[in-house]
Amino acid sequence: MEEKAKWVRAIFIGNDRVGKTSLIRALKGENVKEDDTNRNDDIEISKWTENNIDITVHFWDFGNKVITNAIHQFFLRPHCVYVLVIEAGSVDSDPNQEVENWLKYISSFDTNTPILLVGNKCDLRPVHVNLHDLRKDYPCIHDFYGLSATQYRNQHHDSKFKTFRNAFIEQLQKVTKNQPYSHLSGNQFAIIDTLRKNARKDPFLKKTDFNAVCKNNGIRNEKQEEFLHLLNQLGEIIYFPDLYRLYGCGDYLLNPRWLIYGIFQILYSNVLKLRHGEFYWDEVRMHLKNKVTDEQGNPLIYSDEKLNFLIRAMEKFKLCYPSSDAPNEKWVVPNLLPNEQPERLDFPRRDTLRFEFDFKTFLPRHVLGTFIVEHYADIHDRQAWQHGVHLKSRTWSGTEALIQANYPARVFALEVNGPLADRYFNQLYASILKILERMPKLRYEKLLYLDEKARTEDEQGFIREPTDKDAHANFSDLLAADAQGKREVVCRFGRYDLEKLLRPMSKREKTTASALVTQETSEENKQVSTLAVITLLILGLGALGTLLVSDTSPSPWKTTIICMIILLMIVAVIVWLWSHRKKLKNGFLRFLDKLREYSAG
Numbered sequence: 185m186e187e188k189a190k191w192v193r194a195i196f197i198g199n200d201r202v203g204k205t206s207l208i209r210a211l212k213g214e215n216v217k218e219d220d221t222n223r224n225d226d227i228e229i230s231k232w233t234e235n236n237i238d239i240t241v242h243f244w245d246f247g248n249k250v251i252t253n254a255i256h257q258f259f260l261r262p263h264c265v266y267v268l269v270i271e272a273g274s275v276d277s278d279p280n281q282e283v284e285n286w287l288k289y290i291s292s293f294d295t296n297t298p299i300l301l302v303g304n305k306c307d308l309r310p311v312h313v314n315l316h317d318l319r320k321d322y323p324c325i326h327d328f329y330g331l332s333a334t335q336y337r338n339q340h341h342d343s344k345f346k347t348f349r350n351a352f353i354e355q356l357q358k359v360t361k362n363q364p365y366s367h368l369s370g371n372q373f374a375i376i377d378t379l380r381k382n383a384r385k386d387p388f389l390k391k392t393d394f395n396a397v398c399k400n401n402g403i404r405n406e407k408q409e410e411f412l413h414l415l416n417q418l419g420e421i422i423y424f425p426d427l428y429r430l431y432g433c434g435d436y437l438l439n440p441r442w443l444i445y446g447i448f449q450i451l452y453s454n455v456l457k458l459r460h461g462e463f464y465w466d467e468v469r470m471h472l473k474n475k476v477t478d479e480q481g482n483p484l485i486y487s488d489e490k491l492n493f494l495i496r497a498m499e500k501f502k503l504c505y506p507s508s509d510a511p512n513e514k515w516v517v518p519n520l521l522p523n524e525q526p527e528r529l530d531f532p533r534r535d536t537l538r539f540e541f542d543f544k545t546f547l548p549r550h551v552l553g554t555f556i557v558e559h560y561a562d563i564h565d566r567q568a569w570q571h572g573v574h575l576k577s578r579t580w581s582g583t584e585a586l587i588q589a590n591y592p593a594r595v596f597a598l599e600v601n602g603p604l605a606d607r608y609f610n611q612l613y614a615s616i617l618k619i620l621e622r623m624p625k626l627r628y629e630k631l632l633y634l635d636e637k638a639r640t641e642d643e644q645g646f647i648r649e650p651t652d653k654d655a656h657a658n659f660s661d662l663l664a665a666d667a668q669g670k671r672e673v674v675c676r677f678g679r680y681d682l683e684k685l686l687r688p689m690s691k692r693e694k695t696t697a698s699a700l701v702t703q704e705t706s707e708e709n710k711q712v713s714t715l716a717v718i719t720l721l722i723l724g725l726g727a728l729g730t731l732l733v734s735d736t737s738p739s740p741w742k743t744t745i746i747c748m749i750i751l752l753m754i755v756a757v758i759v760w761l762w763s764h765r766k767k768l769k770n771g772f773l774r775f776l777d778k779l780r781e782y783s784a785g
Contacts, residue, residue, distance in 0.1 A: 272311035387439035461520030538633035580604035606688035
């Protein structure tokens with residue numbers, strides 16, 4: 185059992201044709217050819233056992249199309265080692281930028297997994313990366329290794345490869361110490377052995393059979409769900425509990441290659457390309473009817489029941505959505521929609537609420553596709569393409585939105601128009617933030633375009649004509665100014681009423697900004713609690729009343745106490761007024777504004 189416990193996954197990622205597959209073959213001691221670049225663009229899975237260290241390594245070689253379509257999210261797990269490969273021989277790209285772009289993807293799923301950077305093909309051209317700066321944002325980087333996978337047996341290059349190989353094995357050993365396998369019992373290992381044997385016969389295992397295997401090995405009902413999640417983490421089972429429950433799937437997926445192959449057969453079929461991303465149930469069934477096997481000879485069978493699971497899994501991971509004209513027979517893949525914007529785009533561009541996400545390094549291509557899938561029910565008149573979508577809200581009558589992704593400019597733009605634009609905007613805005621939450625290290629700036637109706641008078645009492653139709657401001661700065669109690673904001677585009685600018689925004693955004701500002705300034709300006717002041721006034725008035733209603737004339741010491749109480753109450757009120765001066769001032773000014781509006785009306 186000890187040998188089985190030392191199991192670890194190594195994930196190789198990088199652009200196409202940088203030599204990921206060649207590097208894996210070199211690690212396994214296989215022959216590597218110079219022109220050995222003929223491979224699929226999906227996920228290649230292979231196994232390597234290093235006898236000297238008693239570790240079984242599962243290599244996962246991610247093709248570039250897998251990353252582009254966000255299919256990698258099916259299979260990424262913690263407790264692994266990442267190898268990021270770039271091509272040293274390339275003169276068309278900045279290696280530092282290329283590395284950072286890939287690191288953003290990795291860190292969006294796991295920020296603690298060790299990462300080894302490899303500059304392959306160093307026999308053609310040297311490559312240098314700014315490791316010091318990269319480690320500031322990505323401390324999980326272990327080191328950078330320049331080598332040549334095709335020349336790993338050459339005496340002039342073998343030392344560099346051996347250095348990488350030793351470091352790679354060292355990281356594998358460290359990961360195995362924290363592997364969940366080390367906490368498994370002998371009975372649990374027996375179950376895993378059974379699952380692996382079953383996977384060679386059928387990619388699926390019935391729930392009843394799984395329950396029986398668990399029961400025979402002493403794992404009762406209350407522990408089976410926990411064990412399932414552990415098996416999913418280890419990659420022994422692909423477990424989507426919500427999907428299983430929602431569609432009543434009675435089996436567990438044992439062979440991830442079944443899912444990979446099925447998805448790629450759908451996404452990259454010629455029919456799908458000709459139809460610009462549309463596919464039909466009957467076409468998929470015919471396309472996958474032939475019995476196929478994976479690279480290990482395990483059968484991959486796609487029955488009607490299993491095809492339903494496959495398509496529902498694609499829906500769950502936002503790879504496709506049901507077509508409005510045939511929701512149970514036809515689906516659409518947003519990444520394969522027409523590239524050009526529809527000629528007749530009937531979105532009203534006047535008086536729109538405009539907002540942008542300005543990405544600092546790159547805009548991931550799956551963001552728009554995921555967004556379209558989440559809001560497919562609102563797509564207006566089939567106006568969706570690879571770079572945008574026109575939505576018409578089913579909830580907020582007469583309200584529409586235009587969302588566009590400008591990849592060269594790295595801008596994700598949102599425009600909303602209609603009587604309930606504020607409500608629809610907040611719904612779409614929250615959806616975008618939820619998508620971006622999966623990539624916490626992705627840097628972007630939120631920009632709000634300034635409404636001309638919110639423009640106010642300048643110091644001379646004039647409202648200046650707009651100098652720029654695209655006047656905008658940093659959204660976070662506007663929220664911070666509002667949280668500080670400011671009524672106006674002055675920028676290079678003019679002077680604007682802050683309340684009017686932020687009126688469409690959700691209360692949650694304003695509350696969050698206010699909380700942040702309060703937290704930052706709490707040490708400098710400790711405000712007196714209103715409740716404490718009220719309590720002090722009540723106690724003081726009570727004490728005064730007791731002394732004043734006394735039958736006897738007040739003695740000198742009572743007079744002194746009365747004066748001290750009165751003085752203390754006055755000081756407390758003054759301090760409270762001072763600590764709330766901004767809020768009181770803004771409230772008074774808003775009252776005057778309302779009074780002027782009432783008088784003018």
